[in-house]
Amino acid sequence: MRIRASVAVVTGALALTALAVPAAQAADAPGVGALARSVSPSAGKSAADESYGDTKISNVVVNGGKAVVLGTTTKKTFTVTFTASDNSGIADAYAILWHGSTMDKSDNGVLPNEDSATCTKVNATTSNCKLTYTVKANYDLLNAHAGTWKVWAGAQGKDEDYVLKDNAKSFSVQRASQLTVNAAPEPVKKGKTITVTGKLSRANWETEKYAGYTVQPVKLQFRKKGSNTYTTVKTIKSDSKGNLKTTVKASTSGYYRYSFAGTSTTPAVNAAGDYIQVK
Known part of the structure; x- marks a missing residue:
């Protein structure tokens, strides 16, 4: 796996310099995007919000407000939208996505x-x-890049006013999750023991395979036959390989499933219910 050079480290120098040009040079200044792409990441400056005049950025939305969830080899194109304003009108705008402290x-x-x-x-x-x-999971990302990302955004007014925001919005990039369940034996006599097994796994962007998500709390839930509602029976934790196993007493026919609430790096997921007939 390799990280595309064009999406490798984005530094504060890039963001800070993107629009911060002296007023005397403003008439000759290129647009936000051209400046952002041309600045050397080795300039050694720190990122900071900066503005000149009355230009503002608001209402930043990434991927329609949803987390960007990627499987092992997923290639996904998504949008960033925002509102920019200036008393002279908007001449240019740009945004970069970045990960790090x-x-x-x-x-x-x-x-x-x-x-x-x-x-x-x-x-x-x-x-x-x-x-x-556009991001391709196994090409542009390491597993360590899952979690919170930020949006650097800049806008420029027609009068050369500008605004730079190094964290205009936070959003999540997550490793896709999978969850299975199997309840046995079936059918079972009332009062007998049911063993419910399963596995919680998530995409590994580096190996291009799904791997067990270890030591995570997962709820065992039950839905009685004829009902549309699942209720939580107990909470257990996945083992060192992501496997799940617990037992319950058979009481009535219905569906068992595992339910995972998700983490900052991995989305919530429910297993499809497994039906058990109780005689």
């Missing part, structure tokens, strides 16, 4: 597919802007 210490980043945002004018001062991003 701070932008100047980021360990991965993603550039948009476009040279600059497509900004649709709402009125004389405000535009709605949009960019798309």
Whole structure:
């Protein structure tokens, strides 16, 4: 596996310099996107919010407000939208996605597919802007990159005012999860022991396989025949290989399933219910 050079480390120097040009040079300044792509990551400056004039960015939304969930080899294209405003109108806008504790210490980043945002004018001062991003899990990401990512965003007014925000929005990039269940024996006599097994696993972007998600709390749930509602019977933890196993007493016919609430790196998932007939 290799990380694309174009989406490797994005630093604070890039973000800070993207629009921070002296007023005397403003007339000759390129757009936000061109500046962002041209700045050397080795400049050694720290990332920080910066603005000049009255330009503002708001309403940042990544992937329609949902986590970006990727399987072992998933290639996904998603959008970032935001509102930009300036009393003179918006001339340009851009955004970069990054992962790390701070932008100047980021360990991965993603550039948009476009040279600059497509900004649709709402009125004389405000535009709605949009960019798309494409990520291939086993090509662009390491497992350590799952979790919270941030959006660096910049916008420039027609009067050369600008705003830079190194964390305009946080969002999640997650390793896709899978969950199985099997209840046995079937059928079973009332009062006898039912053994419920299963496995919790998640995508490993580096091996391109699913692997057990270990030592995670998982709920065993039951839905009585004729009902639409699952209730929690007990909570157990996956073992060192992601396997699940517990026992219950047979009382009435219905469906057993495992349910995982998810973590910051892995989405919630429910197993399909396994029907047990109790005689």
